[in-house]
Amino acid sequence: MDGRGIGPANLKIGKKGGTRHFSRERTSASWISPGRLTQSQCRRTSPSVSTLEETTRRLLKVICEHLVWDVGELWLVDKVAKVLRCVEVWHPPSPEFTEFMTLSKQMTFARGLGLPGRVWETGRPLWLRDATQETIFQRRPMVPRAGLRGAIGFPVRHRGEVVGMMEFFSGRIREPDTELLRMFAILTDEVGLFLNRLQLEEQLRQAQKMEAIGQLAGGMAHDFNNILTVIQGYTQTLLVKEDQDKETVEGLKQTYLAAERAGSLTRQLLAFSRKQVIRLEPLNLNDVIGNLAPMLGRLIGEDVTLRSSFAPRLPLVQADAGQMEQVLMNLIVNARDAMPKGGELFITTERVTVSEAEGRQEREGRAGEFVGVSVRDTGCGIAPENVQHIFEPFFTTKDAGKGTGLGLATAYGIVKQHQGWIKVASQIGEGTTFQIFLPTTAAPAKALKTTPSERKLRGGTETILLVEDELALRRLIVNLLQRFGYTVLEATSGAKALDVWRQQGRNIDLLLTDMVMPDGVTGQELAEKLKAENPRLKVILSSGYSADFTGTDLASLKGIFFLQKPYHPQQLVQTIRECLDGGAKA
Template identity: 45%
Template structure:
């Protein structure tokens, strides 16, 4: 069998090792240390080369060589080459002059180089390229004749060439630690590599070998990891802000409960012509606006009670069209594009309307000179890769709500902050800074995802994904006229509320409407009153979060003593401490703060078993 250039190269390398072995025997320590190592190590390398040549000869004789076997052989040579380089075979003192012609010597050397998957450059001492291997040609796109004679710095980005020169000088001087330096392919693509370099000789020719290993996959993996870490950091930041916002909303709701309640009592006591009535009405309206703000905070912090129902998003959008047109004004064109046969959602309709309103208001403020607002719906499928951008989402079928405007757009540097509460790019006094934060909270609470695409001067597009529901839409119940607020009939109520102002207000209102009140500021005080009155109560009206005990534990204690006792729970929000899933699973009545007097009185009668 005729031996090809690869076998000739192995033979040449074997001869070089034998020459080096003889050289080491004649002068074991020419530089003060053994640069080649023991002769036993050289004999071991020769034996490995011999075995490798026999393996290649066998593989060359097999017509049905598999790609896997070839890859193993290639990896074996790769490892052997790196071992030779690390041991300094090509970086030691001058070897005896090669007998073969330079062209044949380069051919044999190149045959070995072409086995390598790394990018390899053979340079003269001035850094000019003498030869490259196949990897440079195939993966960087440079024909050899285009590089011959050029300085190797030409394959690095222009702005990094100074850095590359310093790195290569350090590497060639013996500081042979991998150092990431990007290469520039012929078509302008940056390829991240780790570079090693070594000085040596081939015959009379002094050379510098530069080996660049492609680490692009590792860089991509690192970038993906950084992206996931940034997602986690952002999620933790938003969660922390949400906890703060939810806590503020809870405390604020207690204040609003008192303000709204007493303003309502005042208005009921004042005549229509009373000069104090206008002021009382303004107090009531301001409290209502405050309640709306706290609802947005609760939506952002995902502590708002959901009232899910099966609905068609197209119907929600269509029903709001008239209101949205009035909201954005006549100088903005509203275009609605709805995909037919859209899958149903199981969601809170009020929150869907809140999303549409907030995004429409945001778009209007981004188009002060007018423009176009496009609202569309579509079906979408999210796979595992897509869901990586939406931590709460899971692969499956979704409905996409897209809201796009032709406004001023959003600076890329601000995109990561637009969902933070109270963050706003608008002028002082324009908006509350809660619009997009509310949208973010609602979407997360529905296990969906939100995506923003925007550039300055090119508008913004918000795409929101909601998981679909396989069931059918429920029929709407027939409406009924509102009834007057029902009065009590002397029922005994154990009121458990830790906020003094709220407790005093509720006691006043309920006593005025026909109930007997026994107020308590804690679970311990409530149990003491309950035992003193021998459990003679019709209803326990408890705040969900108490300072000394869970309201559910308190309710269990009360029900164990009086199984016929009715229960009504209330809170400014329903967080984890409130054990809302247990409240829902047990079907306990609940009313959210703040509420008006009429709603409070109705909730009491329903909790007492009346059908209103």
């Protein structure tokens, strides 16, 4: 090869045998080398291009126009399902082409099957002189209707591994062209590098978008938690009063339930934004799933068959059991909703080793030892254009009133906060698979609690220093604790709390403080200062925002309890009594 490429092509449209026929003729105006072809496309790809799809479609168009083909398709390897999927196509406007491309996007090819699968298996270009006569070409019934004949497929490589393939079609029979085959052989690595760059840019844009949404969601939820705590507290206080008419009681109950639902939404927003406080402990995920088993039958219904496969001697992970249960429940509910007419639901666990090479290929993953959990359904599947949005908060394809759009966003945030990642593979009409990967730990396991302990509310006569800048919440807490016999000293900031401490420190038994205060002194800093003067002081830190605890290991805070907002009045009273009595941390 003399280094010349194929020149620009002129598109001719005519009729042949009643079928629209497309062909291109080379011009001698300008020639372009394989390297310059993709380099030129890289330069033409503006940072303002918002999606990977738009850019790959442009790349297909450039190759078609310069190398004289009528239709181009890009197939990428789906590592979860172990198949090739058509992710993008380009063709001139034509109903016949649209029908063929729709079929391509609905199909998948395993290694060795069809033109895409054969190229994937061999790692070499494959030329079909006339696709309508080739048994290897599984879409040949559709080819004549699209007016297509000749075809070629070539692999796309990155770091020596076949990560996909491109195939191109012509409206005429194409005899094998040695020069073009050598051209495509060179393009194999060029296109692989280019696509890898595009994927990295897309991942960066997606990560930045998710981070921005998370910051907004977390900040909103943080402020909203204080409001909800006040609403729930006063509502519950009124509900226990006697001599109220039935209508008033019912209204209070509905108000309380609405606040409960709002609290659930804020917890999901905090989980998505990775700002929810979590308590990590060594867990066996087989046990976590086993604890859910009794309720799964009722949850998924009689029309869905549950099948499970648990890996023996599964390594432990550092995780919050409650959070892991929430992730699994969200994925299971999502799978159930995808099978309104019934189907099969598969839950599996396995030990996964990710090599350095595999880690580089993962969108959000890395090398190391992991525990993998898969939730697979045989439902309707997710449309390709929706897959990239499913983890965004409030995105849903369900009918109005049938979902908040926070279930998958919550699962995504929790898994990320546990230093793991989540993958999805879906095929319309066949189903969806979600895979979770969490890093393993060598720490010994702890027994899971299967039922909450029964506790009777008890008050006391101790003195409590309350530090809270929200007036409504402070008044609620003071009234509540005084009803249970406690003496309450109030402060609205860290500095004012220190003033109260200097005057009455010897009488104070417990510090109850918010983590964030207007003067910049954190609740933890205040607690450490006061405990340095009185090591016997009991402390409860309160917040609904894990960013307040950045860099803090809650389990290591000796004698310090944590109370997450929004909390119920009973929860506050129980936690205070346990803390004063020296019980287990709440």
